[in-house]
Structure formats: structure tokens, C-alpha cells
Amino acid sequence: MYDIAQARELGFTSHWESLEFLNRQGFVANAPARLCRSIEDIEEYISTADRLRKELDFDIDGVVLKVDSLPLRRELGVTTKAPRWAIAYKFAQEQAVTRLQSVVWQVGRMQITPVAVLEPVELGGTTVSRASLHNIDQIREKDIRVGDLVVVEKAGFIIPYVVESRRDERTGAETEIEPPETCPACGGPTRVCREREDGVPGAGESTVVHCTNKTCQGMLARRVTYFVTMMEIENVGPQLVERLVSAGLVAEPVDLFRLRREDLLSVERMGEKLADKILYNIEKARTRPLSKVIAALGIPNVGAVSAEDLAHRFSTLTAFRAATADQLLTVSGIGEKVAQCITEFLAAPANIAWIDRLAAWLIEAPVGEAPSPSAPTLAGKTFVITGEAGVPRSELETLVKRHGGRVSGSVSAKTSYLVIGSLEGPGYTSGKKTKAESLGIPIIDEFGLKSMAESGNDPGGQHG
Numbered sequence: 068m069y070d071i072a073q074a075r076e077l078g079f080t081s082h083w084e085s086l087e088f089l090n091r092q093g094f095v096a097n098a099p100a101r102l103c104r105s106i107e108d109i110e111e112y113i114s115t116a117d118r119l120r121k122e123l124d125f126d127i128d129g130v131v132l133k134v135d136s137l138p139l140r141r142e143l144g145v146t147t148k149a150p151r152w153a154i155a156y157k158f159a160q161e162q163a164v165t166r167l168q169s170v171v172w173q174v175g176r177m178q179i180t181p182v183a184v185l186e187p188v189e190l191g192g193t194t195v196s197r198a199s200l201h202n203i204d205q206i207r208e209k210d211i212r213v214g215d216l217v218v219v220e221k222a223g224f225i226i227p228y229v230v231e232s233r234r235d236e237r238t239g240a241e242t243e244i245e246p247p248e249t250c251p252a253c254g255g256p257t258r259v260c261r262e263r264e265d266g267v268p269g270a271g272e273s274t275v276v277h278c279t280n281k282t283c284q285g286m287l288a289r290r291v292t293y294f295v296t297m298m299e300i301e302n303v304g305p306q307l308v309e310r311l312v313s314a315g316l317v318a319e320p321v322d323l324f325r326l327r328r329e330d331l332l333s334v335e336r337m338g339e340k341l342a343d344k345i346l347y348n349i350e351k352a353r354t355r356p357l358s359k360v361i362a363a364l365g366i367p368n369v370g371a372v373s374a375e376d377l378a379h380r381f382s383t384l385t386a387f388r389a390a391t392a393d394q395l396l397t398v399s400g401i402g403e404k405v406a407q408c409i410t411e412f413l414a415a416p417a418n419i420a421w422i423d424r425l426a427a428w429l430i431e432a433p434v435g436e437a438p439s440p441s442a443p444t445l446a447g448k449t450f451v452i453t454g455e456a457g458v459p460r461s462e463l464e465t466l467v468k469r470h471g472g473r474v475s476g477s478v479s480a481k482t483s484y485l486v487i488g489s490l491e492g493p494g495y496t497s498g499k500k501t502k503a504e505s506l507g508i509p510i511i512d513e514f515g516l517k518s519m520a521e522s523g524n525d526p527g528g529q530h531g
């Protein structure tokens with residue numbers, strides 16, 4: 068916990084008091100916290116916390132030391148960046164030594180990057196067999212060779228990476244690492260060039276490897292997968308994307324919206340039920356909020372969090388596309404470099420065309436239309452939900468409760484409706500269905516439930 072905003076008004080004079088107060092109120096506020104009275108106390112606490120952190124239910128990469136006295140905190144005040152009364156202590160990162168067996172070149176959305184294949188080693192509670200090598204510059208700078216003993220580090224939540232090689236332990240059999248001449252995904256020729264890092268203006272340049280094939284399937288698949296992830300389209304994983312791309316069914320993200328049922332069914336190991344579910348999920352993605360759409364565009368250095376801020380500021384895709392650097396800079400969390408990334412991205416003809424194609428598929432919510440409060444359309448009704456629907460069952464349960472209805476786990480005379488997910492065919496059988504039929508309880512699917520929740524009218528389920 069960071070702090071209680073109104074602690075002073077509650078009469079506390081110390082942070083510890085406020086933590087104890089929260090605990091009494093039933094919050095879990097200070098499970099691993101401790102009140103330290105001396106620098107020795109602090110040192111002891113840090114080493115204990117470092118030792119015990121593996122037993123915690125959550126990951127920590129350090130502890131925060133805070134001044135306890137609230138009057139003293141007020142006296143110390145804050146700088147523009149952080150309070151003067153708190154400081155973070157980071158634990159030493161975890162390292163392990165292992166052998167670099169080989170290097171694979173991984174095709175990404177923008178470039179081809181080196182990945183170290185390691186002799187498996189325990190690191191930070193997991194077995195690590197792959198680690199990042201960043202780029203060819205770092206490999207040369209650190210003089211890392213295949214066959215080397217290398218130090219691998221894992222800090223916090225980041226991907227493990229190779230810190231250095233043990234050059235003094237070389238046998239002479241080690242080999243230098245060279246960028247690939249052909250793309251590992253499509254076999255097309257690669258190009259090695261100097262480029263701004265991550266596309267960030269002003270950042271240092273680094274040597275990057277590109278596939279020169281504009282229709283490289285590896286790169287396309289990565290772009291589509293990125294889009295799918297950011298648009299939160301369920302049931303479309305990287306492997307399916309690869310199959311769709313290699314079958315020529317998808318050549319860019321918007322092709323997903325064009326997929327027909329028979330296209331999906333032509334893909335290996337695709338059943339009808341899954342195909343319908345995927346089509347449903349893709350269709351649903353057309354109404355994603357602006358924040359998801361902005362994140363899915365693939366603008367360098369604009370992830371989900373910045374996209375959220377941008378969507379808040381610009382409200383519509385049209386407004387966002389017309390954003391000037393000055394406007395972008397008024398968005399919290401958007402600095403000059405990211406603003407420049409955005410304006411450069413939005414000005415590139417290829418991107419303009421791609422956003423046009425995407426916009427044609429999107430269904431934007433009218434601006435300023437706040438979601439209307441849920442009417443108690445389902446009050447007094449009890450629903451039993453079963454079978455597979457196009458949406459998670461929890462979503463349907465929330466819908467029922469939000470509209471004043473009840474959800475029950477079993478069918479009885481008190482059940483108003485049995486909801487069977489639409490992905491179940493007419494031949495679906497279950498104990499709940501049989502019982503509902505014998506009791507004459509109407510059976511509906513999730514669409515019937517939704518229309519009932521919206522209108523309050525009986526959707527006319529089939530009576531058993």
C-alpha cells in the first residue's frame with residue numbers, strides 16, 4: 068500500500084498507525100511490512116525479505132523504505148518526481164552460469180532478433196533455456212560466442228538476458244555469431260543496417276536485421292498476432308495465425324474480418340464449433356473501444372497504457388489521426404519522443420492506408436454516449452446457465468445480476484429460464500436440459516438472454 072490519502076484527517080500521526088488501522092478494517096495492508104527503528108533494523112529487514120520473497124504469493128523485486136512520521140513527511144515534502152520520504156531498495160538480480168548452445172534468429176513484427184539457446188539452468192525459480200541477446204551490436208560488444216559459458220540474468224519480470232561471457236574459460240572451439248543472410252521464416256534475403264533503436268527518435272542507433280521480403284509470412288504472422296492480442300480476440304493464437312497466413316487467407320490484420328466459416332474450416336484441426344466461436348469473437352472485436360484500436364495499430368512505443376491515455380484525450384479514431392504533436396504532448400505520459408513516433412507513424416502513406424482499411428471495419432460507439440444504467444429488466448427471474456456460449460459464462464452471469472436477476476446452479480421449479488449457450492447444437496443433451504424440459508421451463512440461448520435484459524420482453528424460448 069502506498070498511503071492513505073486522508074490519513075491526517077483520520078488522526079494518524081504515523082504511517083504504521085494507518086496500516087494497523089487498515090488491517091483492523093479487514094484489508095491486507097502490511098503482511099510483509101515492518102516498522103524499523105534503526106538502520107540495523109532496516110538492513111536486517113532487507114536481508115530477511117530477500118530470503119523470504121520466494122515464499123510470497125506475488126513477485127517483488129525490492130522493498131520500499133518510508134519515513135513513518137507523517138509530520139516529518141510533510142516537512143520533507145516532494146520533488147517533481149517523487150516524495151523525499153520514500154525510497155526503493157532493489158534486490159540484487161538473480162544470475163546463473165550456463166552454456167550457450169546456439170543462437171536462433173527470431174522473426175518479429177519489425178526485425179529479426181537473436182535469441183540465445185542455453186543449456187537449461189535454474190534461475191529465479193524457473194528453468195531457463197532461452198535468453199535475449201538484444202542485437203548484434205551487444206553480441207559483438209560483449210564478445211559472446213556459441214559454446215561460451217555465459218552469465219544469464221533475470222531481473223523482475225523481464226525476459227532473461229545474457230550479461231556476459233566467461234572468456235577465460237574458452238577452449239578455442241567457440242564460434243562467432245553472425246547475422247543470418249536469409250530470413251528464417253521465408254528464406255528471403257536479409258538486410259543488415261543501422262537504425263534508430265525501437266524507432267525512437269533521438270535514441271541511440273543499433274544494428275538491426277530485416278527481412279527484405281515485403282510479403283514475408285513470418286513478419287505478417289507476427290503483425291497479425293500483435294493485432295489479435297491488442298484487440299483481445301480470443302481463440303486466435305499464434306499457431307492459428309501462422310496457418311491462416313500460410314494458407315493465404317490472411318495477409319494483413321484486417322483480413323481477419325473477411326474470414327468466412329468455410330475459410331476457417333479449411334484450416335487443419337478446426338471444428339465447426341471452434342470456427343463459429345472464432346467468427347463470433349472477430350465480429351465482436353469490431354466494436355472494441357478506441358484504446359484497444361490505438362494499441363493494435365502497432366505504433367512504436369505505444370502500448371496498452373499509452374493507448375488508454377490517448378483514447379481518453381481524442382475520443383474518436385478520426386480525431387486521433389489528426390492529432391498534432393502539440394496536442395499529443397498534452398496527454399499525460401506522452402513525452403516528446405513518443406509524440407514524434409506517433410506523428411511519424413500517422414503521416415506515413417502505408418500507415419494511412421492501413422488505418423483506412425481498418426476503420427472501414429470498425430463500429431465506433433457514438434461519442435459522449437455514457438452507458439445507460441442497467442434497468443432491472445430481469446428482476447424476479449432466476450436463470451440457470453449451461454453449455455458453451457460465444458462469451459464467457461461469467462459475462463452472462465454479470466449481465467443477469469446487473470439487470471436484477473438471479474443465477475442458480477441447478478434447475479428446479481423456481482427456475483425461470485434455462486440458458487444453453489448458442490455454440491451447442493440442437494442435439495445437445497444434459498441433465499439440466501432434460502429436467503427443464505420435464506418441468507416445462509423455457510430454454511433460451513445467450514442472445515435471447517441479452518435481448519430480454521435489454522428489452523425486458525420474453526424472447527420466446529422453446530418450451531420443453
Ligand SMILES: [Zn+2]
Pocket residue numbers: 250251252253254255278279280283284285286
Ligand atoms: Zn522473411
